[in-house]
Amino acid sequence: MIQILLTSKGITLNPITSLYYVAPCCLAFLSIPWIFVEYPVLKESSSFHFDFVIFGTNSLCAFALNLAVFLLVGKTSALTMNVAGVVKDWLLIAFSWSVIKDTVTPINLFGYGLAFLGVAYYNHAKLQALKAKEAQKKAQQADEEAGRLLEGREGEGNTKRTESED
Numbered sequence: 001m002i003q004i005l006l007t008s009k010g011i012t013l014n015p016i017t018s019l020y021y022v023a024p025c026c027l028a029f030l031s032i033p034w035i036f037v038e039y040p041v042l043k044e045s046s047s048f049h050f051d052f053v054i055f056g057t058n059s060l061c062a063f064a065l066n067l068a069v070f071l072l073v074g075k076t077s078a079l080t081m082n083v084a085g086v087v088k089d090w091l092l093i094a095f096s097w098s099v100i101k102d103t104v105t106p107i108n109l110f111g112y113g114l115a116f117l118g119v120a121y122y123n124h125a126k127l128q129a130l131k132a133k134e135a136q137k138k139a140q141q142a143d144e145e146a147g148r149l150l151e152g153r154e155g156e157g158n159t160k161r162t163e164s165e166d
Contacts, residue, residue: 015070023066083122086115 013021042048073081090112096102 015067015074018070019066079122083119086119
């Protein structure tokens with residue numbers, strides 16, 4: 001949806017404007033379930049008190065993350081965002097395995113390997129498409145240049161014929 005919002009025909013919104021329109025909707029749709037589902041449980045099970053500093057820094061981080069997502073999707077594509085999410089997950093898993101000493105099962109490794117193959121294939125396909133586009137562009141430029149040369153030669157031939165006929 002973000003990609004459609006940012007790059008649709010006729011309507012092009014920059015990331016800040018898109019965030020301006022999307023953020024209030026997200027707030028409304030996330031606040032309603034939070035008030036009825038999460039807040040009562042939080043109120044009963046802990047001594048919940050609202051901390052403006054923590055809320056403010058968390059909100060600033062969320063705003064920065066959403067802005068980065070809108071910028072990335074606007075400049076590339078939603079698929080690139082998903083691939084970047086997979087790479088982020090790998091980094092988080094590597095960190096939790098190496099620093100926190102979390103366990104990684106063979107099924108986890110199989111899934112990470114499969115995701116890695118998917119990212120590698122995506123990058124390969126994107127590179128092939130880019131090379132094909134460049135080759136097509138060069139061929140089109142060569143055709144245009146050849147056409148101009150032919151027009152120039154035909155123009156010279158026509159002027160020589162009219163001079164010799166006179």
